[in-house]
Structures are given as structure tokens and as C-alpha cells.
Amino acid sequence: MSFRRYPDWVWQCIGLFALTGGLSLYSITLARATHSPTSLWLVNGAMLGLLVRKPLAEAWPLLLAGFLGFVTAKQILGDPLVPSLWLGACHMSEALLVSTAIRRRYPAITPDTRLLDLAKVGLISAFVASGLCAFCITAVAHAWPASEWWTNFNAVFRAHFVGMIIAGSTSLVIVTKDWRGSAPGGLPWRLIRDLLPLVLIAGWAFSFARYPLLFMIYPPLLWLVFRHRFAGMVIGMAIIALITTAATMLDIGPFHMAGGTTPALRVMMAQVFIGFSCLVALPVVLALADQDRLQARVRESELRYRMLADNSGDLVMRIRPSGERQYVSPSVKELLGWEVDDFMVPRPDLIHPDDRERIAGVVAALRANGGAVTATYRLQHKDGHYLWIEAFARLVASPDDDGTTEIIYTGRDVTERVQVEQALTESRAQLSTIADNxxxxxxxxxxxxxxxxxxxxxxxxxxxxxxxxxxxxxxxxxxxxxxxxxxxxxxxxxxxxxxxxxxxxxxxxxxxxxxxxxxxxxxxxxxxxxxxxxxxxxxxxxNVERELLRLAHQDSLTGLANRRYFNERVSLVLRQSAQFNMPVLLALVDIDNFKSINDSHGHGTGDMVLAEVGQCLQRLVREGEVVARIGGDEFVVLCSNVSNESNAKGFVHSLWERLHMTVAVGTGDLEVHMSIGAVLCKGSISADVLMKLADEALYMAKDDGRDTYRLLIRSLQGSDEVGSVAHKPGQVGL
Incomplete structure (x- = not known):
């Protein structure tokens, strides 16, 4: 039966099944045989080349083939089926995430694709996908967040990330590169030939356990990069990765020279070596790729210029020292509109008046000093307009062998270039004008x-x-x-x-x-x-920010702090007091019968009373004390510098006594009285509890007939209330 009877996707699925199964067997068997973590997981990256060539709707047979290849390998090794299915789903998800990210950004990878941009997309997507896959895989074996979980996650993530970079890049190169034109038979014979030194030297370097000779790998790797660019790098790195992981896990090579190394440490050293090798080769291949791209652009530019020169033609002349033309190329007709015979005699009148003196000086210097010169000037077309001509002239011996010299002149139309340069100069001037303003x-x-x-x-x-x-x-x-x-x-x-x-x-x-x-x-x-x-x-x-901050924390009528500022400060004061074991005094001040003042004398008088109380409180408070209007006719005073109960009683009494005031209203005076509820606390207490206690004290003062104060003293150990101090009008002292 002919194999051609089956479509390509069938053979791709069969090949992917064999590839993922074989790589899985290789990696898992090698890790278990050496009792060390897997240093390089190549399975998921190996699928990338085929997956990026197909849309998601058409990629599911490949994903299924890879999944079955991995699960089959796990069953051959005797692993349980259910965890194998879960791990297979994780691996396929990693390959799918990376391939989807690359295909979304680059639906088709062509020779014009910028490798640096492709590498960025691949690295970022590989990092994310490897992290997610490692998380899911580790979750099967360990409970999170145990230390063993993090150790296993770190090992799995590094193996998957490095493996995705190596195997993914290799599979992309193998699948997307057209090898048919590289050599007879459609095989990349030059690449295979140049890979042999790398394989031999890498194997030789890892076979020496007594001396660290791994640096010998870099010359053939860089040679491979120089000869084959990105394809050489990724395939070469794949070979280095395979040799490095195999040698490390078999305890061969220089990584076990360091005393006391564990298998996990040697695996990490191998991964670092592989990563460093990538860092050595990557800048070179990117530089070479940019160089190739620039050279291609230069060749394209030269080709366009040659095509333009062949079709438009440069003006070529042989000029005798006397100025007589020995030869004028026919391109003068197309370039300047003049016939050859019209140009056989000197025509300085065709040079722009602003350029004549300069060009005459250039010609005189050339005849006197010899050599070659380049000059740009304007020549008049037969139609009357001027063209910018870039002229290259060299003084040479006359081919007539008469001992005289001639000027070989080549002129080309650079009007467009000069106009672009002038536009660029103008643009720079405009940019400078913008920047200066x-x-x-x-x-x-x-x-x-x-x-x-x-x-x-x-x-x-x-x-x-x-x-x-x-x-x-x-x-x-x-x-x-x-x-x-x-x-x-x-x-x-x-x-x-x-x-x-x-x-x-x-x-x-x-x-x-x-x-x-x-x-x-x-x-x-x-x-x-x-x-x-x-x-x-x-x-x-x-300045605006400071003003806004002031307005946000200040009461506009009294000039005192407002409730927002008080709430911010009270929490800070309570924390500091608890830290240093200092008492805190909170006093609520309420204007007696304030509603009656508003009703009888108007809100203007009420505002005047509030302002007077605010000014009085500002005069009474000391440094470190907080006084604020927290709403309506209610004020609050917060003190953290009251050292004992006696001082607290004296402070509250002084505050009540000095807040008695007379406010002039019209032709009469208005007596203003206050009720004060205060609490002295020491120890840990919340702002809400402190306010509640002060509020209770204020209600007690009001129940006692107003125009008085009530001081509650909370237990210094932070337990129940132990006492209070009340004062009635007419009493003396406390």
C-alpha cells in the first residue's frame, strides 16, 4: 500500500505521537535512573513547530497525538493512569498556550519576520505557560504551600522553560525552513556537516571529568551561528542541551567536580550552562540577522539604483584641461533635455548663478592638486528649471598618451535627495522651534x-x-x-x-x-x-494640592480641624499611647441650648457663637493637643500629654470654666454655656470605644442640668470604669 494515499496531517500526527512518546520516555527514564530531577523537558516545545502552522480549530488532532504519546510513555513506565492523564493535559495546555500566542501575533512566519520580535513573544508566552504548567504538575504531587512544593515547582518550571525555548525554537526552524534548496536530495547537508564539530567537541568536553573544558563548546557553536544564523543557533543549542542533560543526569562531565553537589544542584548547574550558552549565541545571531537584513536592504537599494541608472543614465563626460569635451554620454538628453552636440562645448552659463563661483574654485583646485572631488550644484534643464546634480570628478592621465590630463566627470540627478535633505533640515528647525516653546x-x-x-x-x-x-x-x-x-x-x-x-x-x-x-x-x-x-x-x-489638603482637613466656619482630620489623628494618638503606656484624655464639648440660640437669634448669631467657641478652643489648646469641630455645635479636644488623674481633672475644669463667654447680639449680650463629657483612659482602646465613653459622660453632664462637666476615669488596666468626677455650677474646685 502506498504511503501517499494518506493525507499529510495523518503522518504529522503519527510522527508527533512517536516524537512526544520517545522524548517522554527519554526524559523520565533518565531522571528515574539517575534519581535526579528532570533537567530539560523537551516534549512540549517539540510540538510547537507543527502547532503554529495550523489554526486552533485544526490543531486538535496534533494535540491529541501528542497527548496520547505522553500518556502511552507513562503507561509503558507503569505509572497510574489518572495522574498520567492529568499531566498529559497540563503538557498539552502549555504547548497550546505558547503556539496560540505566537500564531495570534504571527499568523505566518516568513523570512521577513523580525526574529527579535518573535523571540520576545515566544519568551513571554513560554515563561507564563511554563509557570502555569509547573504549578499544575506540582499540585499533583505536593500540597501547597509546603517547602517541598516550592522546591519541586522551581525544578519543574526551570526544566519546562528552558526545554520550551530550546525545543520550541528547534521545531520552528525545522518545520518552517525550506530545506529543499540547500543541497541535492533536499537535505541540509551543509548544516549537518557544520553540526558534526559541535557534536564531537561537546561530547569530548563532557567526557573529561578532571578538567572544566566546557568553554571549548563555544567556538563551534559561534561558527555554526555565523554560517547558518538562527537555524544554526537553535539546532546547535538543542544538541548542546541534549548532551548536557544526558551527561549531567548520568553523572558524567565536569559538573560533579564541585564537592558535595546533589543531583538537583547539578541539574540546576546544567540549566544555567544551557541558559548561558543561549545568552552567548543569541546576541551574535541577532546582530548577524540585523546585518543580513541591512545588507539585503543595501543590495535592494543598490539594485534599484542600478536599475534607475541604467534606465535614466548618469551624465558621463571626458573634459580636456581647456574645458573642451572629449565625450558626452547620450544620457544628457534624458537628464537635462540637451542634445549631445549642445553639450560638447563648455556651458558654464547652465550652472546656477549662486553656484558658479564655488564650482569654478572646485575645478581649479582639482586641476592644481589632482585627485578626486565631489560637488553638488544646480544645472539648468533645457526647459528652464534647475536640477541638483551630484558630480564626481577625477583628474587622470589622458588615454591619448599625449602627456596631458583629463577630468572624468560623472553626474547624477540628486534633486529628490536634496529636497528630502532640505525638508529634513526644515523639519529639524520646526522641531527645534516646538521644543523651544x-x-x-x-x-x-x-x-x-x-x-x-x-x-x-x-x-x-x-x-x-x-x-x-x-x-x-x-x-x-x-x-x-x-x-x-x-x-x-x-x-x-x-x-x-x-x-x-x-x-x-x-x-x-x-x-x-x-x-x-x-x-x-x-x-x-x-x-x-x-x-x-x-x-x-x-x-x-x-500649591493647589496643599490648599485642597487644607480644605479637606479644616472646618471652614471655625478654622478648627474637621471630623476627617480628627479621625485620622485619633487612631495615631491611640497607637502611640498604647505603645508608650501613656493615658489619653478625650473631651466632648457641646453648646447648651444651641438650637434655641439659632431659633431666637437666627443662624447668623449661631455661626458667630460657633466661631467664638472655635477661637476660644484654639487659644486654650497646647502643643500636641487636637481640637476639632466634629459636627453642628459639638467640639472635641484630644490630649495625650495628661500624665495623671489629677491633671486630667484640672484640665477639664479649666476648659469648662474658660469656655463661659458672652457674645454681643444686637443691642444685648448672649450668655453661652457649655456641657463637657470627658474620659481619661490608659492602655489599649479603640477610637470607637473612646468616643462612646466620652459621649456617655456628655449625656451624664446634660442629665445633671447642663452647664457642667462629667469626667469618667477608665481603669488603667483597661478593664471596667472605676470612677467619675462631676461638677455642678456653683461648686468650688473638684
Whole structure:
């Protein structure tokens, strides 16, 4: 029966079944035989090449084939069926997540696909998928969050992540690369030939246990990368990974030279070596890929230019020292509209008047000094308009062997290029105009901390000219005090990290506040070459913030703190008092018959009374005490500096006594009286309980007929109430 009778997807499923089953048997058997963790799990990555070529709806047969291959391998090894099914589902989910992420970003991988972008997508998706898969696999064997769980998770994650990178990249290269044109028979013979030194040297390096010769692997690996680019790297890394894991798990090679190493530690060392080998080869292959892409662009550009030159034609002339033309190419007709005969005599009149003197000087210098020159100037077309011509001229011996010299002239139309350059110059001028008028200081600082660019807006901030600042260091321009604030952020930016921070500086006698954003400036190779700085004055913003904060915490009528500020402070005071075992006094002050004042004299008089009480309380409180209006006619005083019960009684009595006041109302006076409920507590207590006790004391004072106070003293051990102090009008002392 001919194999061609079956469609390709059937053979792909059979091949994937065999591949996943074989790799599973290899990895699991090797780990169990050596009693060490699996150092490299290649199964999931091996499926990636086929999965990314098919939409999700068509990929399920491949996933099923891979799943069955893994489960079959587990059954051959005698593992239980149910855990094997669960682990197989985890592995297929990992491969599916990575392939879906790559296919969503790159529906088709072509030679024009940017390898760096593809690598970013692959690395990120592999990291996430490996983490999820490792979590699920570890959950089968260990309870979370035991230490053994984390150890096993770490080992599984590293094996899956490194294996996905190695095997996934290899499978992508093998499946997507067209090998048919590489050699007769459709096999990559050159790649196989160049792989042999890597295989031999890697095997030789790991066969020596007495000497660490692993560095010998890098020359053939880099040679493979140089010859075959990305395909050479991923296949070479796959070979290194297989040899490294096999040797490590069989306890062969230099990793067991370190005394006291465990199998898990040797596995980690192998994974680090594989990862480091990737880091060695990856920058080279990316640089070579960029070089190939640039060379391809250059070749394409040269091809286009040649096609343009062959069809439009450069102007070529042989000119005698007298100016007589020995030869003029026919392209002059297409280039300038003139016939060849019209150009056989010198035509300086066709040169633009603004360029004639300069070109005459160039020609004179060429005849006097020899060599070659290049000049760009304008020539007049027969239609009357001017073209920009780039001319290359060289003084050579005359081919007539008469001892004279000639100028070989080649001119081409570069009008379009000059117009682009002029547009670029204009664009730069426009950009400079925009930058100079942006309401922020834009600057560039090189690696020696010297300014190389500053926009004109700096004059409005500091009064200094940008020209005077260019070339000076940050410390010289900003001063030592401000530089100390900037230095740490500059160091961070020079290390390659962005930095956003705020600081203060004085300019023109005003203290200003600024926000600065440092952005690293890298060259095309990623090397640091300076820092861009964007500085904005935010003084007005900070002033608004402070005003908003004040309004948020201050009562507008009395000028005292409001309930929000009091709630914030009372929790802090109670924590500090509990920490230092100090008593806290809370007094609630209530204006007696305030509703009657409003009803009888109007709300204006009521507001006046509240303002007078607020001012009186502000005069009475001492440093460290909090006084606030918490609503209506109710005020609160919080003290944390009352040392004992006697002081507390004296403070409350003084507060009640001094709050008696007379407020002028119209033609008469209004006597204002207060009721005060206070509590003295020591030990741990919540703000709600403290307020409740003070509220109870206030109600007691009101029940006693108002115009009095009641002081409750809570147990110093934080138990029940142990006593209270009351005062009636007319009493003397306490």
C-alpha cells in the first residue's frame, strides 16, 4: 500500500505521537535512573513547530497525538493512569498556550519576520505557560504551600522553560525552513556537516571529568551561528542541551567536580550552562540577522539604483584641461533635455548663478592638486528649471598618451535627495522651534554629566541662556545643593532605568518645585550614551494640592480641624499611647441650648457663637493637643500629654470654666454655656470605644442640668470604669 494515499496531517500526527512518546520516555527514564530531577523537558516545545502552522480549530488532532504519546510513555513506565492523564493535559495546555500566542501575533512566519520580535513573544508566552504548567504538575504531587512544593515547582518550571525555548525554537526552524534548496536530495547537508564539530567537541568536553573544558563548546557553536544564523543557533543549542542533560543526569562531565553537589544542584548547574550558552549565541545571531537584513536592504537599494541608472543614465563626460569635451554620454538628453552636440562645448552659463563661483574654485583646485572631488550644484534643464546634480570628478592621465590630463566627470540627478535633505533640515528647525516653546525644560546629558542640548524654555525658568549651559556639567549649572538631589537619579538613569522624581530649587529669589523625568539614551547597539531630561515646574500644582489638603482637613466656619482630620489623628494618638503606656484624655464639648440660640437669634448669631467657641478652643489648646469641630455645635479636644488623674481633672475644669463667654447680639449680650463629657483612659482602646465613653459622660453632664462637666476615669488596666468626677455650677474646685 502506498504511503501517499494518506493525507499529510495523518503522518504529522503519527510522527508527533512517536516524537512526544520517545522524548517522554527519554526524559523520565533518565531522571528515574539517575534519581535526579528532570533537567530539560523537551516534549512540549517539540510540538510547537507543527502547532503554529495550523489554526486552533485544526490543531486538535496534533494535540491529541501528542497527548496520547505522553500518556502511552507513562503507561509503558507503569505509572497510574489518572495522574498520567492529568499531566498529559497540563503538557498539552502549555504547548497550546505558547503556539496560540505566537500564531495570534504571527499568523505566518516568513523570512521577513523580525526574529527579535518573535523571540520576545515566544519568551513571554513560554515563561507564563511554563509557570502555569509547573504549578499544575506540582499540585499533583505536593500540597501547597509546603517547602517541598516550592522546591519541586522551581525544578519543574526551570526544566519546562528552558526545554520550551530550546525545543520550541528547534521545531520552528525545522518545520518552517525550506530545506529543499540547500543541497541535492533536499537535505541540509551543509548544516549537518557544520553540526558534526559541535557534536564531537561537546561530547569530548563532557567526557573529561578532571578538567572544566566546557568553554571549548563555544567556538563551534559561534561558527555554526555565523554560517547558518538562527537555524544554526537553535539546532546547535538543542544538541548542546541534549548532551548536557544526558551527561549531567548520568553523572558524567565536569559538573560533579564541585564537592558535595546533589543531583538537583547539578541539574540546576546544567540549566544555567544551557541558559548561558543561549545568552552567548543569541546576541551574535541577532546582530548577524540585523546585518543580513541591512545588507539585503543595501543590495535592494543598490539594485534599484542600478536599475534607475541604467534606465535614466548618469551624465558621463571626458573634459580636456581647456574645458573642451572629449565625450558626452547620450544620457544628457534624458537628464537635462540637451542634445549631445549642445553639450560638447563648455556651458558654464547652465550652472546656477549662486553656484558658479564655488564650482569654478572646485575645478581649479582639482586641476592644481589632482585627485578626486565631489560637488553638488544646480544645472539648468533645457526647459528652464534647475536640477541638483551630484558630480564626481577625477583628474587622470589622458588615454591619448599625449602627456596631458583629463577630468572624468560623472553626474547624477540628486534633486529628490536634496529636497528630502532640505525638508529634513526644515523639519529639524520646526522641531527645534516646538521644543523651544514647550512649557518644560528639555535637555540631554552625556555620560560625563555634561549638557549637550537644552531648549530655550530654560531662560523663562532660570534666566540662563542655553548657549552658556552647553558643555558644562550638571553640578556646575545647577549648583552643589540641587546636584545632591539629582545625583542619585542621574546614577539610576545612567544605569539604564527611567527615573521620575520631584525636588525644590530657588531661581530669581523664588522657591520653585519641579518634576523631572530622566530617560536613558541608547545607541543602536543598546549601549548607554546619555540621558534625556524633561523638567516641568509644578509649583502651582503643589500649591493647589496643599490648599485642597487644607480644605479637606479644616472646618471652614471655625478654622478648627474637621471630623476627617480628627479621625485620622485619633487612631495615631491611640497607637502611640498604647505603645508608650501613656493615658489619653478625650473631651466632648457641646453648646447648651444651641438650637434655641439659632431659633431666637437666627443662624447668623449661631455661626458667630460657633466661631467664638472655635477661637476660644484654639487659644486654650497646647502643643500636641487636637481640637476639632466634629459636627453642628459639638467640639472635641484630644490630649495625650495628661500624665495623671489629677491633671486630667484640672484640665477639664479649666476648659469648662474658660469656655463661659458672652457674645454681643444686637443691642444685648448672649450668655453661652457649655456641657463637657470627658474620659481619661490608659492602655489599649479603640477610637470607637473612646468616643462612646466620652459621649456617655456628655449625656451624664446634660442629665445633671447642663452647664457642667462629667469626667469618667477608665481603669488603667483597661478593664471596667472605676470612677467619675462631676461638677455642678456653683461648686468650688473638684
Amino acid at each position: 514647550v512649557p518644560a525644560v528639555i535637555a540631554r546629558i552625556d555620560m560625563t554629566e555634561r549638557y549637550t542640548y537644552i531648549n530655550r524654555f530654560v531662560e523663562q525658568v532660570s534666566g540662563e541662556s542655553p548657549d552658556d549651559m552647553i558643555g558644562k556639567t550638571v553640578k556646575e549649572v545647577r549648583g552643589a545643593r540641587v546636584y545632591e538631589q539629582l545625583k542619585v537619579h542621574l546614577r539610576k538613569a545612567f544605569a539604564g532605568e527611567s527615573a521620575i522624581f520631584e525636588y525644590e530649587a530657588t531661581y530669581r529669589g523664588r522657591l520653585l518645585q519641579f518634576q523631572t523625568h530622566y530617560v536613558p539614551d541608547r545607541d543602536a547597539s543598546g549601549r548607554m550614551r546619555g540621558v534625556y531630561a524633561l523638567t516641568t515646574e509644578i509649583t502651582h500644582i503643589k
